[in-house]
Amino acid sequence: MSTLICSFDGLHDNRVLCYCADFEAHTLHMDTQTESGEKISVHFTGLLAHWFENVIQDNILFGMDEITVDGFFQQYKDLLDGTISYGFPACCSIEELRKRMEREHIRVFVIDSSLGLCGFVLAQEVELQCP
Template sequence: MGVMGITISIHDGVIIGYSVSFLENKLILDIETVTDEIVTVTFENYLAHDFHHVMAGSILFDIHEADLNTFFVENREQFENFKLYAWPIWYGNTNELEQDLQKDNYKCYVISASLGLTGYVFAKALKIKRNDKFSGNNQSL
């Protein structure tokens, strides 16, 4: 993934932690890259997530933005079951949910792994940056 001409690769990075702030509407993944950098992936204007196989040592393969229509076609049965619990929001059917998410500019970010944590996040934006707070004395120039 690149931001403003800076390329930061999260492929094969190890997830060292994640957190959700409902007050700030964001989900944060902290990742140690193969080059021993610590980067933070922030899902801004976060709505909901569904993670599976959460474990220490999870190794990322990729995070990509899925086409909402394709995502809901592939996961229709799952969301028909989720509507009984009003997750991620109240909706009558999956078409209504998809339309509401599109209208409110939500995106679906799919997290795939070589090992461990997989799933998806509904949020309006994704940002990735190097994280100095974990660097300590291990900074290199």
């Protein structure tokens, strides 16, 4: 059974210019730029948590996919087993986290890299904007 819900193809090979999480507003904003110079902003709202690794100066995205909550718990089982007791991504057990994500309609967005930054964002909504 596939865990993929949808792919955000407009981010392939985009360079990450910056990202910023606002924990009070529960948002995460990421500015990217295509190879042709077009800027695309990614706005996550209803942010529960995010986890990025391999962040370097010149991050190039491979893409972003929305996956199922079940897929998230399968794919990130080892990470969650090691971090949940420290309050990440939320102060609760794995089962309580699953229930909270369902109750609050939290979606899972996985960011894959060609170079550098990769990880996931747990949020209620995402919007891509071309200024």
